[in-house]
Amino acid sequence: MSSLCLQRLQEERKKWRKDHPFGFFAKPTKKQDGSMNLQKWEAGIPGKEGTLWKDGVYPVTIEYPDDYPSKPPKVKFPAGFYHPNIYPSGTVCLSILNEDQDWRPAITLKQIALGIQDLLDSPNPDSPAQEPAWRAFSKNKKEYERNVIEQAKEYTK
Amino acid sequence: MAYSVKLSDYLDGDEDSVILEFESDSEIDELGEVDEDSSHSYSEVNEFSDGPSDKKDTGGSRYLDADQKKPSWGRGLTEMAYESSGVPKLAYSCLTTDQMFDLILARLERIQPIFEISYGDIIVMLQKYGWSEERLLEDWTEDQERVLVSCGLKLATSSNRSRGIQDHSDFVCNICCESNKQRTFRLECGHEYCIECYKHYIKDKLLEGKIISCMSCSLALKNPDIDAIVGDNSSQTLMRSSIKGFIHKHNNHYKWCPFVDCNCVIQVTNISALSEFPRFHLSPFVVCNNHHRFCFKCGLESHAPGDCQVAEVWVKMAQLESANLNWVLKNTKECPKCGVNIEKNGGCNHMTCQSCEYEFCWICELPWEGHGGGFFECTRFSKDEKNGATETKNSLRKYTFYYKLFSEHENSSKLDWALGLAVEQKVRALQENIGISWIETQFLPESIRSLIEGRTTLKWSFPVAFYSDPSHNLTKIFVDNQALLVSAVEDLSQLLQVKDPHDIIARKLEFYNKARFVQSRNRALSECGRDLLCKRICVPRG
Numbered sequence: 222m223s224s225l226c227l228q229r230l231q232e233e234r235k236k237w238r239k240d241h242p243f244g245f246f247a248k249p250t251k252k253q254d255g256s257m258n259l260q261k262w263e264a265g266i267p268g269k270e271g272t273l274w275k276d277g278v279y280p281v282t283i284e285y286p287d288d289y290p291s292k293p294p295k296v297k298f299p300a301g302f303y304h305p306n307i308y309p310s311g312t313v314c315l316s317i318l319n320e321d322q323d324w325r326p327a328i329t330l331k332q333i334a335l336g337i338q339d340l341l342d343s344p345n346p347d348s349p350a351q352e353p354a355w356r357a358f359s360k361n362k363k364e365y366e367r368n369v370i371e372q373a374k375e376y377t378k
Numbered sequence: 379m380a381y382s383v384k385l386s387d388y389l390d391g392d393e394d395s396v397i398l399e400f401e402s403d404s405e406i407d408e409l410g411e412v413d414e415d416s417s418h419s420y421s422e423v424n425e426f427s428d429g430p431s432d433k434k435d436t437g438g439s440r441y442l443d444a445d446q447k448k449p450s451w452g453r454g455l456t457e458m459a460y461e462s463s464g465v466p467k468l469a470y471s472c473l474t475t476d477q478m479f480d481l482i483l484a485r486l487e488r489i490q491p492i493f494e495i496s497y498g499d500i501i502v503m504l505q506k507y508g509w510s511e512e513r514l515l516e517d518w519t520e521d522q523e524r525v526l527v528s529c530g531l532k533l534a535t536s537s538n539r540s541r542g543i544q545d546h547s548d549f550v551c552n553i554c555c556e557s558n559k560q561r562t563f564r565l566e567c568g569h570e571y572c573i574e575c576y577k578h579y580i581k582d583k584l585l586e587g588k589i590i591s592c593m594s595c596s597l598a599l600k601n602p603d604i605d606a607i608v609g610d611n612s613s614q615t616l617m618r619s620s621i622k623g624f625i626h627k628h629n630n631h632y633k634w635c636p637f638v639d640c641n642c643v644i645q646v647t648n649i650s651a652l653s654e655f656p657r658f659h660l661s662p663f664v665v666c667n668n669h670h671r672f673c674f675k676c677g678l679e680s681h682a683p684g685d686c687q688v689a690e691v692w693v694k695m696a697q698l699e700s701a702n703l704n705w706v707l708k709n710t711k712e713c714p715k716c717g718v719n720i721e722k723n724g725g726c727n728h729m730t731c732q733s734c735e736y737e738f739c740w741i742c743e744l745p746w747e748g749h750g751g752g753f754f755e756c757t758r759f760s761k762d763e764k765n766g767a768t769e770t771k772n773s774l775r776k777y778t779f780y781y782k783l784f785s786e787h788e789n790s791s792k793l794d795w796a797l798g799l800a801v802e803q804k805v806r807a808l809q810e811n812i813g814i815s816w817i818e819t820q821f822l823p824e825s826i827r828s829l830i831e832g833r834t835t836l837k838w839s840f841p842v843a844f845y846s847d848p849s850h851n852l853t854k855i856f857v858d859n860q861a862l863l864v865s866a867v868e869d870l871s872q873l874l875q876v877k878d879p880h881d882i883i884a885r886k887l888e889f890y891n892k893a894r895f896v897q898s899r900n901r902a903l904s905e906c907g908r909d910l911l912c913k914r915i916c917v918p919r920g
Binding site (some may be wrong): 231232287290323325 | 425552554555556570571575578579582592593594595596
């Protein structure tokens with residue numbers, strides 16, 4: 222791991238502990254020897270109040286590559302997560318997490334977390350990443366809503 | 379004895395109208411010189427399989443001249459096609475990345491007066507617009523402000539912050555999170571980061587040739603900013619890399635050479651000619667400055683004698699089949715009677731084919747009758763291989779057969795490229811040790827090129843053979859031609875192993891002759907393959 226990557230991640234952790242949005246959590250994982258693995262984090266994204274997603278806190282893993290912050294981290298939900306812009310593997314398809322699109326080295330963990338929370342209730346039907354949720358979202362809203370509420374119950378606060 | 383068949387006779391598709399023309403041996407010897415007559419003929423010259431005759435002795439310099447035409451036989455082919463059968467010739471040139479950039483600048487020169495901003499900024503806008511000049515001009519005439527803002531060349535709201543490198547005494551950079559930074563950079567947006575982080579960020583992006591924007595928002599860095607930060611003229615590197623996007627957008631006119639580490643760009647000036655090629659089962663092959671021959675239509679290496687369709691079907695099949703094939707070959711046997719593939723997933727050796735109900739022994743593949751009680755061990759097993767007839771029965775077997783040959787020749791041509799590098803060293807040794815002029819040593823690289831082109835043609839002749847009707851006479855002639863090219867190529871390949879520089883010079887003529895011979899065999903095989911395609915004896919099926 223480059224020193225730039227490590228230093229930045231330590232700072233990201235400091236900043237997050239000092240100030241993070243309500244209802245969110247994020248912490249680095251532990252390596253097998255018990256030391257902290259700053260390149261892999263576990264986080265929880267709460268659904269926004271007043272949306273279909275409100276009852277859940279959705280778990281994600283955030284993996285930072287060695288060339289972070291030049292390259293964006295990879296954010297994953299559990300495999301099979303139901304959302305039009307999340308791949309079957311759980312990988313999130315979001316422009317700010319795409320190096321060729323809107324990723325900027327200055328983007329912080331807080332911005333990423335809030336970006337994903339936004340994505341939950343405002344999916345982008347123009348860049349579908351999985352078939353079931355995308356099809357339901359664009360063809361059968363009732364079924365989509367039912368599935369989202371059902372999924373929220375799996376991840377209750 | 380040799381015969382040739384006129385192309386015009388092929389085009390009417392009537393098999394019976396094939397006219398066999400008998401030519402004297404000496405005419406064949408002239409094959410290289412008389413392209414007009416012979417490039418559309420394939421010849422069978424069994425007597426010559428041990429190399430061309432030495433009648434060429436007097437023609438040393440003559441061949442040199444002919445060889446110096448860069449795309450030696452391919453060029454002859456297209457030129458002749460134009461004259462005798464109306465196929466338009468592909469007009470192309472090979473550009474270096476620098477020439478390519480100059481070409482883009484020349485285009486920009488024409489539109490620059492409309493914009494009245496710097497070339498660098500126009501390139502930024504064009505990149506944002508995917509190099510579509512029309513769309514950019516349209517939007518520009520409608521609303522300049524909006525275009526500038528959307529391309530990150532201007533802030534949406536005016537700002538009084540200064541742009542450029544700033545000096546501080548103690549600045550904390552939010553990218554690297556280090557304090558005590560003295561030099562920073564910011565654009566009018568005010569997002570300010572240390573100069574080291576910016577340098578790192580820019581260097582990472584230079585070769586991508588895309589817009590480099592602020593590390594926090596989409597305001598674009600301009601060329602002077604980039605140069606000021608990195609401290610040299612890096613923006614030139616970025617500008618030169620931007621040709622990638624241009625070529626991508628205009629990919630019907632321009633193509634990168636597909637060979638590894640080759641930065642040549644081929645520009646075709648008469649693209650209307652491209653659509654004419656398939657009709658004649660020809661492919662628009664082009665040769666870059668590094669002598670890499672590839673097909674301008676499909677972007678694959680030269681795949682003569684096959685046309686683009688053969689190449690496409692074959693490549694697709696190879697991708698689909700290879701994994702499957704390995705498994706099938708490893709785990710199944712075909713029923714000796716009906717040829718269906720059978721997987722044995724347990725049980726005894728007494729097999730009953732589910733498709734034809736034939737009963738046989740898994741081990742010896744003979745009828746079960748007569749095996750008596752020997753359920754687990756076959757005593758009749760003998761090692762004699764099955765004869766070749768059953769092998770070709772099964773299409774999978776047949777495919778494997780050709781695929782193996784194809785990939786063997788692929789490997790050989792990879793080795794030939796390595797040989798080519800060794801030859802370059804030899805040339806240098808010749809120049810330095812014996813004091814021979816550069817031009818006099820050119821027969822070596824020419825030979826290696828003939829060798830590589832010969833191998834490539836051989837390699838792609840296997841897909842053609844695979845898709846051809848094996849019973850047709852022309853297919854048999856094609857296979858004979860293959861064998862002749864194989865022996866010619868191997869001969870030349872062996873000659874190129876000679877190490878002693880004096881020996882090389884002494885055998886110069888032999889190099890010429892063998893290379894010449896490979897070229898003429900190559901041409902003959904290519905033409906024969908094309909005839910197979912034109913007469914629909916070879917039909918690629920997916």
